[in-house]
Amino acid sequence: MRSIRIGAGAGYSGDRIEPAVELAAKGGLDYLVFECLAERTIALAQQVRMKDPAAGYDPLLAARMQAVLPICRANNVRIVTNMGAANPIAAAEATRTIARRLGLTGLKIAAVTGDDVLEPLKTADVVLDTGDTIRALGNRVVSANAYVGAGAIAEALAAGADVVITGRAADPALFLGPLIHEFGWALDDWDRLGQGTVVGHLLECAGQITGGYFADPGLKDVPDLARLGFPIGEVREDGELIVTKVAGSGGCVTPATVKEQLLYEIHDPQQYFQPDVVADFSQVTVEELGPDRVRVVGGRGRPKTGLLKTSVGYLDSYVGEGQISYAGPGAVARGRLALDIVRERLALIGVATSELRCDLIGMNALHGDDRGQVAEPYEVRVRVAGRTETMAEAVRIGNEVETLYTNGPAGGGGAWKSAREVIAVVSCLVPEDVPQLCVGMLVA
Incomplete structure (x- = not known):
């Protein structure tokens, strides 16, 4: 054959x-x-x-x-x-x-x-898997x-x-x-x-x-x-x-x-x-x-x-992110203090987030804090990421993490920040x- x-x-x-x-x-x-x-x-x-x-x-x-x-x-x-x-x-x-x-x-x-x-779907009342229509998304639709x-x-x-x-x-x-x-x-x-x-x-x-x-x-x-x-x-x-x-x-x-x-x-x-x-x-x-x-x-x-399944891409929001590392004795305590400071700072300067994650990478970034007692690591990486309605607000999240260099716990290093658009995807038939x-x- x-x-x-x-x-x-x-x-x-x-x-x-x-x-x-x-x-x-x-x-x-x-x-x-x-x-x-x-x-x-x-x-x-x-x-x-x-x-x-x-x-x-x-x-x-x-x-x-x-x-x-x-x-x-x-x-x-x-x-x-x-x-x-x-x-x-x-x-x-x-x-x-x-x-x-x-x-x-x-x-x-x-x-x-x-x-x-x-183009044919812009004027159609095709229902997305969210219950909305493409028409309801207006000019946010990309594809x-x-x-x-x-x-x-x-x-x-x-x-x-x-x-x-x-x-x-x-x-x-x-x-x-x-x-x-x-x-x-x-x-x-x-x-x-x-x-x-x-x-x-x-x-x-x-x-x-x-x-x-x-x-x-x-x-x-x-x-x-x-x-x-x-x-x-x-x-x-x-x-x-x-x-x-x-x-x-x-x-x-x-x-x-x-x-x-x-x-x-x-x-x-x-x-x-x-x-x-x-x-x-x-x-x-x-x-x-x-x-x-x-x-x-x-x-x-x-x-x-x-x-046919159809993927619809649209501009959903913006994400701002910042990271910084702490190492040595007391690294976890300093990392938690850093997260507390950023949370309070975002509230003080009025940055509104629809979703905010404050993680210690290596401890709780994937599965949260409900894993029971775990050994304290020698080093941690602080990560703060938030979803916002504007790019300007997203930028401020990373800035607040970066300022931990001189306005936060001792020994922070390797700060990094970013702000980007979020293209979300929904589907329809x-x-x-x-x-x-x-x-x-x-x-x-």
Whole structure:
């Protein structure tokens, strides 16, 4: 039975580039997929595009393409990625420029657009998961992008694209598109699409399935994490998946790493809602075939809902933050005094916060003060962060922490402060015909 090999070159926007180069050179791949969009990433990219219409795509796109395009072209590896973010067309143009600079003439680069649905939703009464509408958010809205499916990716590949660049496609769709194209799967073959979604879900986070975000020394040891190899999926025409990695690379592929990734971000294993299918993971089986080779089968599916999850980004508030360290005898007492001073100062100068955190990092910053008696550390880091309605108020929070240098307990050092906008993300459902998808092709 025919099979193809798909490598996962990135699991988030800032991921390492070296493992992708290793995959392209040594993985025997047919496809290399870069999954680089988180929930907030595209809203932030839209902000960048507002300031510069030629920007708004992944900031590492140029570096990644520069590194892998020559190798992929030499080895006949096709690239699929959502690094287009808020501007797939500009990303495709940038990729063409890089290809020409590298002498890769004739390279076909497809841009998939249409996931940006902000304009049609501005006047619609679509209800957000908060109960509000986009209209109620007014001019605070930054972005609205629907999670589109694999169909347009498969279309671009059928048109001969060597590189396919999308915006907000669903993560598994980046892998499902090549499977639909290569194997001719029907768009209503729900069980095949369900198993293909298992493939995409397992590979989409790259190093997480080869031991990254898994290691726990003494309990779950992972070798050579500094040279972590990213995964390869060997996928048969019937959807059977074998997860592996480049021989000699760091990390490991085991039933445990696969099972942890299978459950990652899954609320209901029987109903994993995707734009192409409602996937059912409940009958999936995982079998170790040998070192770094794990077989995965059993994904199923039911008809898609006809609705697409849409992420709406909006300017919610501002956050001001300040940090300072104390060390030596009495460090905890001095840190607590510092927090008391900042709280009182913020009240005295009238800084209003809708949320205020006052933490001693290393003692209570993650789990609070209700852990019972803990040994007093030799050093602590004071952190104060507050959510405000204005940037000016946010700035004052960090300033008050900084003034602890000369107006607070003895021995403070290493002060740091920041103030930033908060782009919040809410979700809604839109009919699948709202995004007007388009595949455009450029040739280097």
